[in-house]
Amino acid sequence: MIISKRLSIHTPKQSCLIDITESIKQIVEMSTIENGQITVFVPHTTAGITINENADPDVLKDMLYGLSKIVPNDVMFKHLEGNSTAHIKSSLMGSSVTLLVVNKQCQLGVWQSVYLCEFDGPRVREYQIQLIGD
Amino acid sequence: MIISKRLSIHTPKQSCLIDITESIKQIVEMSTIENGQITVFVPHTTAGITINENADPDVLKDMLYGLSKIVPNDVMFKHLEGNSTAHIKSSLMGSSVTLLVVNKQCQLGVWQSVYLCEFDGPRVREYQIQLIGD
Amino acid sequence: MIISKRLSIHTPKQSCLIDITESIKQIVEMSTIENGQITVFVPHTTAGITINENADPDVLKDMLYGLSKIVPNDVMFKHLEGNSTAHIKSSLMGSSVTLLVVNKQCQLGVWQSVYLCEFDGPRVREYQIQLIGD
Numbered sequence: 001m002i003i004s005k006r007l008s009i010h011t012p013k014q015s016c017l018i019d020i021t022e023s024i025k026q027i028v029e030m031s032t033i034e035n036g037q038i039t040v041f042v043p044h045t046t047a048g049i050t051i052n053e054n055a056d057p058d059v060l061k062d063m064l065y066g067l068s069k070i071v072p073n074d075v076m077f078k079h080l081e082g083n084s085t086a087h088i089k090s091s092l093m094g095s096s097v098t099l100l101v102v103n104k105q106c107q108l109g110v111w112q113s114v115y116l117c118e119f120d121g122p123r124v125r126e127y128q129i130q131l132i133g134d
Numbered sequence: 135m136i137i138s139k140r141l142s143i144h145t146p147k148q149s150c151l152i153d154i155t156e157s158i159k160q161i162v163e164m165s166t167i168e169n170g171q172i173t174v175f176v177p178h179t180t181a182g183i184t185i186n187e188n189a190d191p192d193v194l195k196d197m198l199y200g201l202s203k204i205v206p207n208d209v210m211f212k213h214l215e216g217n218s219t220a221h222i223k224s225s226l227m228g229s230s231v232t233l234l235v236v237n238k239q240c241q242l243g244v245w246q247s248v249y250l251c252e253f254d255g256p257r258v259r260e261y262q263i264q265l266i267g268d
Numbered sequence: 269m270i271i272s273k274r275l276s277i278h279t280p281k282q283s284c285l286i287d288i289t290e291s292i293k294q295i296v297e298m299s300t301i302e303n304g305q306i307t308v309f310v311p312h313t314t315a316g317i318t319i320n321e322n323a324d325p326d327v328l329k330d331m332l333y334g335l336s337k338i339v340p341n342d343v344m345f346k347h348l349e350g351n352s353t354a355h356i357k358s359s360l361m362g363s364s365v366t367l368l369v370v371n372k373q374c375q376l377g378v379w380q381s382v383y384l385c386e387f388d389g390p391r392v393r394e395y396q397i398q399l400i401g402d
Contacts, residue, residue, distance in 0.1 A: 043243030109311030177377030
């Protein structure tokens, strides 16, 4: 069985990490699938998706700060929109994550949440969730 | 239903991003699968795969330039082949991407293409596509 | 058919790459699935997973050294546990990899192995393998 759903979200800042875990878990809970996998895909090129800590919000601040140090703006960038750092950060984080479902439970670790990574906001962003399994 | 296909491509430069989107979409179009997912896997350790912008070619130049700044060569590298930066860049980009198929449509965003990332070319590179669904 | 298995491993150092390829191949060999895909998921936020070279161990040393240069510690990090670099490195590597199975063969390249990436050890770490296919 395959269930697909497209959702959208408003990102409030230029760079931010938005916790979308609950919207993913809801699809698992509302389905009859007991075992399988969920893919969450972001159809943008200046936003990505990652999994990281959900306990101390300072981790998220350090991730965004760390990424800004890893990918600083550079006078050699040629793209006229001026958002090349956002494109590079998006590829570093990736455009999808895959979660596993076992015995009706989404197999995230205790400290893990799924974050849509905005690197060129604020904007309305979309993400597509697909649950595949038995 | 599961469809698998192995393709190869010539990469013309030491570092380059090759758009392989059409070869992926063709497999979706030629199959009877209406909903499911496609995984594209690169069986190399100095080449990766990513999704990014297909409109302005300057984005691709900035990505390659940005990656060369993020992962500069270093006198401390020990690997005698001298291509440690290519190994690291490959892991940063990743060895696979997953795309979703919904109602027979590959769910890439308007500005998204899939790129095989060559970091130690020119070479002949392979990639494996697998489409799984109903 | 879907087969899921959770394994654990002891990571001996603060930063290290542990080859878990054999444990993944065993699940393919012991199953009757001929075509499909395997997802390996790491339920931690200071450990990740990647695919890279299995021949020269210097590549692994250079990867860990290179990552330490890409993500240095920084006085501006706020997270009190002091392991923000491990969180960032984990998101750079990612929390899952996907492998393809075609005609009962795991489609890894000749030089590829799957590595659990420890960035805040030593610890006991878990990983979940799921094989889905026909």
